[in-house]
Amino acid sequence: MTDDPRDEARKGFETGDFERARRMSMTGLEFNADDLELLRLAGKSGVELASDDAVSLLTRAADLDPGDARGWHDLGQALAAEGRMQEATDAFRKAVELRPDDAAAQVDLGQSARAAGRDEEAAAALARAVELDPGDRASLRSLVDLHRRAGRLDEARTAAQTLADGDPDDALAALDVAELDLELDRADDALAAFSRLRESDDEPERDVYALHGMMQAELRREGWARALELAQEALRIDPSGRTEAVLGFFAGQAVGPRGNPVAGRAEADAVLQESLTEYRRILGEELGF
Amino acid sequence: MAAVAEAAAEAQWARCPNCEAFIYHKHLKRNLGVCPECNYHFRLRIPERLEQLLDPGSFEDLSEDIAPIDFLSFADTKPYPQRIAAAQKKSRHPSGAVYGTGTADGHPVVVAMIDFGFIGGSMSGAVGESITRGAELALERRVPFIAISASGGARMQEGAVSLMQMVKTSQAVARLREAGVLYISLLTDPTFGGVSASFATLGDLLVAEPGTRIGFAGRSVIEQTIRQTLPDDFQTAAFLMEKGQLDVVEPRENLRQTIRKVLKMHAGGAAAAEPRFEASGPEAQAPVTDPDALEARPAWDVVQLARDIQRPHTLDYIERMCDDFVEFKGDRLYRDDAAIVGGLASIGGRTVMVVGHQKGHTTQTMVHRNFGMPHPEGYRKALRLMRYAARFGMPIVALVDTPGAFPGLEAEERGQSIAIAESILEMSRLPVPSVTVVTGEGGSGGALALAAADRVLMLENSYYSVISPEGCSTILFKDASKAPQAAAALRLTAPDLIRLKVMDAAVREPEGGAQTDHDAAAANLKRAVVETLDELVALPVDELLSQRYARFRMFGTAESQPTLDPIGDQ
Numbered sequence: 001m002t003d004d005p006r007d008e009a010r011k012g013f014e015t016g017d018f019e020r021a022r023r024m025s026m027t028g029l030e031f032n033a034d035d036l037e038l039l040r041l042a043g044k045s046g047v048e049l050a051s052d053d054a055v056s057l058l059t060r061a062a063d064l065d066p067g068d069a070r071g072w073h074d075l076g077q078a079l080a081a082e083g084r085m086q087e088a089t090d091a092f093r094k095a096v097e098l099r100p101d102d103a104a105a106q107v108d109l110g111q112s113a114r115a116a117g118r119d120e121e122a123a124a125a126l127a128r129a130v131e132l133d134p135g136d137r138a139s140l141r142s143l144v145d146l147h148r149r150a151g152r153l154d155e156a157r158t159a160a161q162t163l164a165d166g167d168p169d170d171a172l173a174a175l176d177v178a179e180l181d182l183e184l185d186r187a188d189d190a191l192a193a194f195s196r197l198r199e200s201d202d203e204p205e206r207d208v209y210a211l212h213g214m215m216q217a218e219l220r221r222e223g224w225a226r227a228l229e230l231a232q233e234a235l236r237i238d239p240s241g242r243t244e245a246v247l248g249f250f251a252g253q254a255v256g257p258r259g260n261p262v263a264g265r266a267e268a269d270a271v272l273q274e275s276l277t278e279y280r281r282i283l284g285e286e287l288g289f
Numbered sequence: 290m291a292a293v294a295e296a297a298a299e300a301q302w303a304r305c306p307n308c309e310a311f312i313y314h315k316h317l318k319r320n321l322g323v324c325p326e327c328n329y330h331f332r333l334r335i336p337e338r339l340e341q342l343l344d345p346g347s348f349e350d351l352s353e354d355i356a357p358i359d360f361l362s363f364a365d366t367k368p369y370p371q372r373i374a375a376a377q378k379k380s381r382h383p384s385g386a387v388y389g390t391g392t393a394d395g396h397p398v399v400v401a402m403i404d405f406g407f408i409g410g411s412m413s414g415a416v417g418e419s420i421t422r423g424a425e426l427a428l429e430r431r432v433p434f435i436a437i438s439a440s441g442g443a444r445m446q447e448g449a450v451s452l453m454q455m456v457k458t459s460q461a462v463a464r465l466r467e468a469g470v471l472y473i474s475l476l477t478d479p480t481f482g483g484v485s486a487s488f489a490t491l492g493d494l495l496v497a498e499p500g501t502r503i504g505f506a507g508r509s510v511i512e513q514t515i516r517q518t519l520p521d522d523f524q525t526a527a528f529l530m531e532k533g534q535l536d537v538v539e540p541r542e543n544l545r546q547t548i549r550k551v552l553k554m555h556a557g558g559a560a561a562a563e564p565r566f567e568a569s570g571p572e573a574q575a576p577v578t579d580p581d582a583l584e585a586r587p588a589w590d591v592v593q594l595a596r597d598i599q600r601p602h603t604l605d606y607i608e609r610m611c612d613d614f615v616e617f618k619g620d621r622l623y624r625d626d627a628a629i630v631g632g633l634a635s636i637g638g639r640t641v642m643v644v645g646h647q648k649g650h651t652t653q654t655m656v657h658r659n660f661g662m663p664h665p666e667g668y669r670k671a672l673r674l675m676r677y678a679a680r681f682g683m684p685i686v687a688l689v690d691t692p693g694a695f696p697g698l699e700a701e702e703r704g705q706s707i708a709i710a711e712s713i714l715e716m717s718r719l720p721v722p723s724v725t726v727v728t729g730e731g732g733s734g735g736a737l738a739l740a741a742a743d744r745v746l747m748l749e750n751s752y753y754s755v756i757s758p759e760g761c762s763t764i765l766f767k768d769a770s771k772a773p774q775a776a777a778a779l780r781l782t783a784p785d786l787i788r789l790k791v792m793d794a795a796v797r798e799p800e801g802g803a804q805t806d807h808d809a810a811a812a813n814l815k816r817a818v819v820e821t822l823d824e825l826v827a828l829p830v831d832e833l834l835s836q837r838y839a840r841f842r843m844f845g846t847a848e849s850q851p852t853l854d855p856i857g858d859q
Binding site: 047050080081083111138145169202204240281286287 | 301302303304306307310311312313315316319325331332333334365366367372375376378379406408409441507509510512513
């Protein structure tokens with residue numbers, strides 16, 4: 001135990017006792033309202049405790065020492081915690097300008113810019129973040145998305161492959177690779193990627209999604225006989241009715257028209273794409289909170 | 290650099306799987322894991338869920354010795370132990386379920402929870418063990434049990450052993466029910482199959498968050514089987530609520546408060562044997578037992594007053610009489626009938642179960658409430674709530690205001706008569722005090738279903754009748770315009786019904802009728818209810834049941850049934 005509120009506040013923050021950190025730093029600020037460290041500790045504790053004054057405390061700290069990157073970064077995080085993304089992006093940008101090699105600040109700039117709809121700035125910051133920290137999977141995943149949305153499919157594919165190589169159990173990354181191969185008209189690669197996806201996802205009941213992906217790849221390269229085999233395999237495990245909806249089309253292509261197929265080529269493609277979209281949502285939900 | 294890299298690698302941002310918005314983790318956490326853009330409720334892991342529900346630091350995990358077991362030496366494309374190891378790595382949890390003790394707003398509880406991230410929350414021996422041990426501990430300590438479910442169903446890799454968990458957990462819940470220990474089941478997204486068909490839907494209270502998907506068979510399986518496209522909201526919490534299968538659907542931000550309110554009222558209910566009601570306000574008028582002390586208003590005038598569209602209904606009274614109220618919905622069979630409402634309430638410091646007919650004040654709400662005319666599912670809901678009260682020793686307060694049970698094809702198909710009869714039968718034997726107050730229209734059997742009570746009161750401008758005056762006029766007077774005369778002949782007003790001993794007392798209304806001053810009407814009603822319950826809770830159960838039997842046994846006997854003088858002679 002020490003009598004110095006700064007020491008007490010610091011200890012509280014370091015040990016996760018944010019109530020104590022905040023109480024002691026606010027006590028210290030009564031004696032010196034411009035104490036930078038106390039302002040930061042009070043503000044950052046306030047962020048953890050969802051206090052209303054966290055942003056104002058950290059704004060004051062940043063104003064007092066505008067050359068300190070960490071101060072702007074802290075302020076950005078406080079603003080982001082309140083959902084004020086435009087302002088958060090501005091604060092993170094100042095942090096990055098002052099300290100361009102700070103991977104964490106680049107990540108936050110990239111993600112807040114993405115949330116604020118500034119995709120180009122987001123992509124640049126996240127790319128830099130990954131350069132600084134190649135193991136940052138969250139940034140890589142965001143980059144896949146940003147590149148893909150911007151139509152930079154090769155860059156997206158590269159980032160997705162890096163993710164997939166980094167963790168063979170990452171089904172979402174494996175799905176990204178496979179879908180990007182489809183989008184890039186690399187049906188052979190897509191087939192291989194969907195095969196790997198079957199290995200990545202440990203949940204047996206989700207095998208049908210990868211099979212649908214493989215069927216879509218076969219459809220793209222008009223490998224009708226193999227597509228039909230896959231459809232027959234999928235039919236045994238698919239409770240959704242999607243396989244059944246496209247089976248007639250593939251059978252017709254493989255062995256000649258039989259009756260009235262439910263779907264034509266475009267419809268079959270759309271049904272299979274719908275399956276992959278559902279799969280992506282399931283994997284996204286699994287990432288959770 | 291290492292620290293920087295570590296910080297960067299930590300996932301500080303989440304992407305909403307529903308609307309794809311990007312959210313800062315702390316923002317999401319402040320929002321309790323609910324997307325601020327689209328209200329999607331992210332799945333919570335065990336620590337986050339318990340942190341939201343329980344008092345900080347109060348949870349003690351007692352499940353550390355529980356681990357999944359490969360009972361069948363099962364292997365599909367991979368041996369089961371490999372799948373377990375992968376699930377443990379992914380979920381960072383040894384078994385995918387926990388149980389332990391904690392407090393919620395200071396109230397001790399036992400909590401058990403399944404993590405969907407562990408092989409889809411499927412029901413393994415380990416999951417069943419956590420739930421069962423949790424229920425057994427709650428029984429031993431006689432504290433409420435809260436089970437939080439998220440599951441795709443049975444664990445195939447454990448075969449019939451998984452199936453047996455359905456019985457194991459259900460029988461543990463049955464013991465809680467027999468012992469009158471509260472069991473709250475929180476169903477989270479998704480809850481299906483062997484979990485939804487066992488302990489998860491056996492709670493005294495079934496609570497879910499919006500958007501939660503709950504069902505036995507999966508949507509796609511059903512669509513395939515019946516060859517129909519199902520509605521978008523099929524198997525969602527809102528769908529199930531409408532179908533009468535959930536008590537409460539609350540957004541996550543309200544969930545903690547609702548559960549705490551229920552726990553608080555249950556804690557209060559435990560002391561229900563002690564009459565400890567606060568005196569009502571000085572402005573509240575006492576109920577009247579002397580029929581001559583009541584104004585002899587023409588019966589037809591009373592009927593008009595009782596039907597006044599602005600007259601307060603059950604929810605209006607609850608709002609004014611109760612310190613706390615949590616509405617419970619549904620009959621758990623078919624549908625939630627909005628013509629009857631009910632739930633746990635605190636009146637004058639005592640926890641009671643309130644049930645009552647509900648009309649509306651506007652065209653829209655009147656239609657929604659079916660003009661206060663319940664279907665069978667309404668009576669089944671009321672009966673379910675009254676059984677709940679009996680299980681926990683809580684008095685029942687029933688408020689009657691209905692033109693009658695709904696006369697319709699579907700009502701008959703679903704057993705309107707049986708529903709009313711069962712309600713009368715069970716209410717007449719419930720081992721807890723009950724008071725019914727007719728607050729508006731007391732329409733025949735549809736009213737009586739909530740009126741087989743220890744004490745039956747009526748507001749002074751309400752009526753209680755075997756048939757509507759219009760119906761009687763048409764059938765017996767052979768003239769629809771004779772309704773006022775029929776009303777008088779039916780002796781349906783408070784003074785006559787007190788004389789007939791159908792009513793025990795009348796509750797005063799403000800000048801001009803209850804519709805002129807809801808607060809004053811509610812104050813008088815509250816006083817009547819509080820004082821009546823004070824008297825009833827002092828009686829031993831045997832005496833209570835004996836008196837209730839005698840109360841209704843005397844009707845229609847020459848020895849004890851009073852008769853009324855002709856109207857002109859009064």
